Amino acid sequence: MTDDVKTSIAARAARELRPGEVVNLGIGIPNLIPGLLGGGTTVFLHTENGLLGVGPRPGEGELDPDLIDAAKQPVTALPGAAYFDSAQSFAMIRGGHIDVAVLGALQVSIAGDIANWAVPGKDVLGVGGAMDLVVGARRVIVTMTATSSTGESKVVPECTYPLTALAAADVVVTELSVFRLRDRALVLTELLGDATVDQVRAATGAPFEIDLEDRRAA
Amino acid sequence: MTDDVKTSIAARAARELRPGEVVNLGIGIPNLIPGLLGGGTTVFLHTENGLLGVGPRPGEGELDPDLIDAAKQPVTALPGAAYFDSAQSFAMIRGGHIDVAVLGALQVSIAGDIANWAVPGKDVLGVGGAMDLVVGARRVIVTMTATSSTGESKVVPECTYPLTALAAADVVVTELSVFRLRDRALVLTELLGDATVDQVRAATGAPFEIDLEDRRAA
Amino acid sequence: MATANGPIEPEEAVSLIRSGDTVMVGGFGLVGAPLTLIDALVEHSDADELTIVSNNIGEPGRGLGKLLRQGRIKRGISSFFTSNPEAVAAVNAGEIQATLVPQGTFAEAIRAAGAGIAGFLTPVGAGTLLAEGKEEHVVDGVPHVLERPIYADVALVNAARADELGNLWYRRTARNFNPLMATAARVTIAEVGEIVSTGELEPESIHTPHLYVDELVLSR
Amino acid sequence: MATANGPIEPEEAVSLIRSGDTVMVGGFGLVGAPLTLIDALVEHSDADELTIVSNNIGEPGRGLGKLLRQGRIKRGISSFFTSNPEAVAAVNAGEIQATLVPQGTFAEAIRAAGAGIAGFLTPVGAGTLLAEGKEEHVVDGVPHVLERPIYADVALVNAARADELGNLWYRRTARNFNPLMATAARVTIAEVGEIVSTGELEPESIHTPHLYVDELVLSR
Numbered sequence: 001m002t003d004d005v006k007t008s009i010a011a012r013a014a015r016e017l018r019p020g021e022v023v024n025l026g027i028g029i030p031n032l033i034p035g036l037l038g039g040g041t042t043v044f045l046h047t048e049n050g051l052l053g054v055g056p057r058p059g060e061g062e063l064d065p066d067l068i069d070a071a072k073q074p075v076t077a078l079p080g081a082a083y084f085d086s087a088q089s090f091a092m093i094r095g096g097h098i099d100v101a102v103l104g105a106l107q108v109s110i111a112g113d114i115a116n117w118a119v120p121g122k123d124v125l126g127v128g129g130a131m132d133l134v135v136g137a138r139r140v141i142v143t144m145t146a147t148s149s150t151g152e153s154k155v156v157p158e159c160t161y162p163l164t165a166l167a168a169a170d171v172v173v174t175e176l177s178v179f180r181l182r183d184r185a186l187v188l189t190e191l192l193g194d195a196t197v198d199q200v201r202a203a204t205g206a207p208f209e210i211d212l213e214d215r216r217a218a
Numbered sequence: 219m220t221d222d223v224k225t226s227i228a229a230r231a232a233r234e235l236r237p238g239e240v241v242n243l244g245i246g247i248p249n250l251i252p253g254l255l256g257g258g259t260t261v262f263l264h265t266e267n268g269l270l271g272v273g274p275r276p277g278e279g280e281l282d283p284d285l286i287d288a289a290k291q292p293v294t295a296l297p298g299a300a301y302f303d304s305a306q307s308f309a310m311i312r313g314g315h316i317d318v319a320v321l322g323a324l325q326v327s328i329a330g331d332i333a334n335w336a337v338p339g340k341d342v343l344g345v346g347g348a349m350d351l352v353v354g355a356r357r358v359i360v361t362m363t364a365t366s367s368t369g370e371s372k373v374v375p376e377c378t379y380p381l382t383a384l385a386a387a388d389v390v391v392t393e394l395s396v397f398r399l400r401d402r403a404l405v406l407t408e409l410l411g412d413a414t415v416d417q418v419r420a421a422t423g424a425p426f427e428i429d430l431e432d433r434r435a436a
Numbered sequence: 437m438a439t440a441n442g443p444i445e446p447e448e449a450v451s452l453i454r455s456g457d458t459v460m461v462g463g464f465g466l467v468g469a470p471l472t473l474i475d476a477l478v479e480h481s482d483a484d485e486l487t488i489v490s491n492n493i494g495e496p497g498r499g500l501g502k503l504l505r506q507g508r509i510k511r512g513i514s515s516f517f518t519s520n521p522e523a524v525a526a527v528n529a530g531e532i533q534a535t536l537v538p539q540g541t542f543a544e545a546i547r548a549a550g551a552g553i554a555g556f557l558t559p560v561g562a563g564t565l566l567a568e569g570k571e572e573h574v575v576d577g578v579p580h581v582l583e584r585p586i587y588a589d590v591a592l593v594n595a596a597r598a599d600e601l602g603n604l605w606y607r608r609t610a611r612n613f614n615p616l617m618a619t620a621a622r623v624t625i626a627e628v629g630e631i632v633s634t635g636e637l638e639p640e641s642i643h644t645p646h647l648y649v650d651e652l653v654l655s656r
Numbered sequence: 657m658a659t660a661n662g663p664i665e666p667e668e669a670v671s672l673i674r675s676g677d678t679v680m681v682g683g684f685g686l687v688g689a690p691l692t693l694i695d696a697l698v699e700h701s702d703a704d705e706l707t708i709v710s711n712n713i714g715e716p717g718r719g720l721g722k723l724l725r726q727g728r729i730k731r732g733i734s735s736f737f738t739s740n741p742e743a744v745a746a747v748n749a750g751e752i753q754a755t756l757v758p759q760g761t762f763a764e765a766i767r768a769a770g771a772g773i774a775g776f777l778t779p780v781g782a783g784t785l786l787a788e789g790k791e792e793h794v795v796d797g798v799p800h801v802l803e804r805p806i807y808a809d810v811a812l813v814n815a816a817r818a819d820e821l822g823n824l825w826y827r828r829t830a831r832n833f834n835p836l837m838a839t840a841a842r843v844t845i846a847e848v849g850e851i852v853s854t855g856e857l858e859p860e861s862i863h864t865p866h867l868y869v870d871e872l873v874l875s876r
Contacts, residue, residue: 022647044647048759049684050829052645065687066816066828072685072739079635080601082642083828085835085863086684086711087767090760094552094780095619097647124785125747125756126738131780132760136552163784240867262867266539267464268609270865283467284596284608290465290519297855298821300862301608303615303643304464304491305547308540312560312772313839315867342565343527343536344518349560350540354772381564544773553764554777554795575774607860640827641861 005145005175011036012192013102013143013173017043024048024093024133026103027071029143033102046098048129050089053081070129090129093136101137103130105144105169107159110186110206112169114142115161124162134168146174146203153205155179155186176200179208187211223363223393229254230410231320231361231391235261242266242311242351244321245289247361251320264316266347268307271299288347311347311354319355321348323362323387325377328404328424330387332360333379342380352386364392364421371423373397373404394418397426405429442600442631443652446476449625452651453483457589460546460617461490465519466499468610470594470627472656474499477592484508489588491542491613492516493523507531513586515539538566541583543616549585550619550648556583591621594655595644598628599635602649603642611643618648625651662820662851663872666696669845672871673703677809680766680837681710681720685739688830689719690814690847692876697723697812704728709808711762711833712736713743727751733806735759758786761803763836769805770839770868776803811841814875815864818848819855822869823862831863838868845871 010032017023017033023043025031034056037043045054047069054069055076062076069075077083084092092098105116114134118124134140144154155172172179177200178190186208188200197210228250235241235255242264243249252274255261263272265287272287273294280294287293295301302310310316323334332352336342352358362372373390390397395418396408404426406418415428450473453459459477463469474494477483486509493512494500501520503509509526511533517523527534537545538560548556561567562579571582593614596607604626606614618624626649670693673679679697683689694714697703706729713732714720721740723729729746731753737743747754757765758780768776781787782799791802813834816827824846826834838844846869 046647047829049687050832052647053639064828066830068685068687068829070684072687077639077828080599080603080637080646081639082603082645083640083826083831084645085826085831086759086763086833087836090763091547091551091619092645092647094760094764094778095550096552097550097619118785125744125754126736127756127758127786128736129759131758131784131786135780136760165780166783264867265609267467268612270867271859282608284610286465286467286609288464290467295608295859298819298823298857298866299859300823300857300865301606301611301860302862302865303606303611304539304543304613305616308543309767309771309839310865310867312540312544312558313770314772315770315839336565343524343534344516345536345538345566346516347539349538349564349566353560354540383560384563544771548776551764552779554779554798554800555793556768556776557774559772559774573775578774580774605860611860638861640825640831640863641858643860 007032008193009143009173009175012178013141016141016171017100019043021099022046022052022097023100023102024098024137028104030102030104046092048089048093050084050086051077051081053078090132093129093132096136096138098137100139100141101133102141102143103133105142105154106161107154107156108142108169108172109156109159110208111184112167112181113159114164114168115159116164118162120161130164134165139170140168141171141173142169143173146176153203155204155206157206176203185209189213225250226411227361227391227393230396231359234359234389235318237261239317240264240270240315241318241320242316242355246322248320248322264310266307266311268302268304269295269299271296308347308350311350314354314356316355318357318359319351320359320361321351323360323372324379325372325374326360326387326390327374327377328426329402330385330399331377332382332386333377334382336380338379348382352383357388358386359389359391360387361391364394371421373422373424375424394421403427407431443654446472446653447480449473449651449653450476450481452623452625453477453481453590455483456485457483458487458489458587460588460591460621461488461500462593462612462614462617464491464609464612466495468594468606468612468614469499470592471499473592473625473627473653474503478502478506485510487511487513489513489586491539492519495520496522511535513537515542536566543613545583545586546613546616546620549587550616553585558583586620588621589623591617591624592627593618593624594627596629597637598626598631598652599633599637600631601634602626602646602652603637604628604644604649605637605641606643615644618644623650624648625653627653627655629655663874666692666873667700669693669871669873670696670701672843672845673697673701673810675703676705677703678707678709678807680808680811680841681708682813682832682834682837684711684829684832686715686719688814688826688832688834690812691719693812693845693847693873694719694723698726705730707731707733709733709806711759712739715740716742731755733757735762756786763833765803765806766833766836766840769807770836773805778803806840808841809843811837811844812847813838813844814847816849817857818846818851818872819853819857820851821854822846822866822872823857824848824864824869825857825861826863835864838864843870844868845873847873847875849875
């Protein structure tokens, strides 16, 4: 996956965010979003290790060993930021106080089931806050390439990887398209770049409905 | 009940407290304890509306409308005091972090059951923190007169008033004696003032064991 | 859900409360109670058939006691109705329904609602009148009660200080139930003593982060 | 349970940990981790067969990663073993047992232990591998998992500042699990950056009141 592809996915996901929303960004593609928000769009970034009001990466001399995000990377805090403990942070998440979670996934099913924390038979030792976020956030936006590095579709009839949560995704953004979950059905709502419906169909290992009401992305 | 009787009960209860303990005091007799502690005995007073480190009643000019105890009376806060919300305050209580609760009761059974919040058939509309305190505090000291204003024994075979909690009392201090609950049995351990075992027996509507190991109070 | 447009008037704030709503009201007695909002609710709203979640139903003719006198409370959920004899009388006369909850369970159930916890096991109340009709679970030989969250449509809370984003700081024992209630309602309205510039509150000392606060109102 | 006699040495502090104990260790990664206490545990204690409750098992050769290399960890309860590949290898080789818990459930279960809550219902994890063997309850049509508290014998926490009574204040994101763990163990040992005079911490800003703290140790 090239940086261009990642950036294009992140840029489209960024356009799902509305001013004033509280947003939690997963590692990878979602973390590109802050740099891609339009000037007028101010969102409040929440990181589950206990900070609302995450600012940009620190410049030289700004590094604070007590100030990291959930990816354990150094961050800054904006004016009006608040710190809290992990129980309070996950109370915010589980209690529905985070407007949007943007996160990567290994698979998303046509019912909106998400698998994003483990590969079967190995690596089932790190879940972090993934399950809490996809269950608790009011809207869950999945950002991922349409297919895996081995060419397999990540949109599937049913997840074969260990589940993160059932029926949790609201929006799926890939480099080709935007899908939305409506009434528990997967609907293609937008083609991105030069992608065609046939290309999306070829890259998607599961049936979907089509309702191209959204304008084609610039 | 005369003030002298109240004071003598409170004074004996005060001697149950050890330096450094965290203590929650109910209204009535327990509230006399702070004035009766020996100079060497420093305890930390917790009030369930959200303060650890309750100080004396405020003098003139010290009154702060934001600073009350659970009886809704004005208090002060000592250096090192901490404020917290009600969920945290009751987490302390229920979680076993309060060493001692001293409270009044309408009845205590020989199994240590306590009834202290309601009279049958009326007044079952205010429980406050009573149930949390008797369940959660590590030691529960009941302070009460041996008999009610109508002459009925408050130590009973079984509570007939609505229960606050089962098997919750550890010590019962009246004007006549000290009882301790040992292996779920009620044991008379100390006679107070000039009281005799016969007097205690006459005032107590239930059987009890006798083990007068404690020294007679001065 | 920051409060982008500055404080609103109490009259506008209480227009968010509709008949039949469940309304949480902060405070322990009158300390930490949002008295400006309560007065606005009494004077500038017709909402009735309200369920009030508050540790007390005010005092006679004060705080929520005013709303009680107007007959607009259908049900109270409290740990201590007794602090207002008129509330006790109203319950005994069948004019309002009363749900009495031990104070720690009351606090925890409100926290649970805000924290996405659908139920919790507490030993408090087990074997008593207040456990009647509730599921009992024995854990390690000790009877526990399964308690459910207490949600609200609107929470009216009181804080000494807010910043422009809606972060809140409470003073002394005026904190009590306010931070919990701020998390447990669809709409949270905070009455505050003052609004300081964003950045003036110490980030480690903010008791209620702004994502819980929908509207700010200045105390009168 | 105030700390009447001033701070103790780290070596004395870790002598309170015995073989077979469950030990909670604060920190998110190494941020907010009590590194002085961990080093003392590594260098001056023989306690083994330990169950470690910590969000991570350190990093390779750092923090709890040192204790792991000594083979003194019997079991880990964590949300993210993956941050230490040596911990993952030890689990896969059967050298340590691993209990993986979603991070919010991990935090809530520790809080529950400190708060006298014997169980709670969360929707998180329902229908996944991590709910296997746990009681499921359907609430309003949504599957929930009944989770149990996580207790410890000893909690090792880290705070920027304490007063002489043991009240604690945490700085920035170094707070994380520390205030929760301070409530959930029989014995809580707080490693602190400095100890100020009693009365110097703002009473509204104390994150861990001193009744949770048994011993203070100064960071080295």
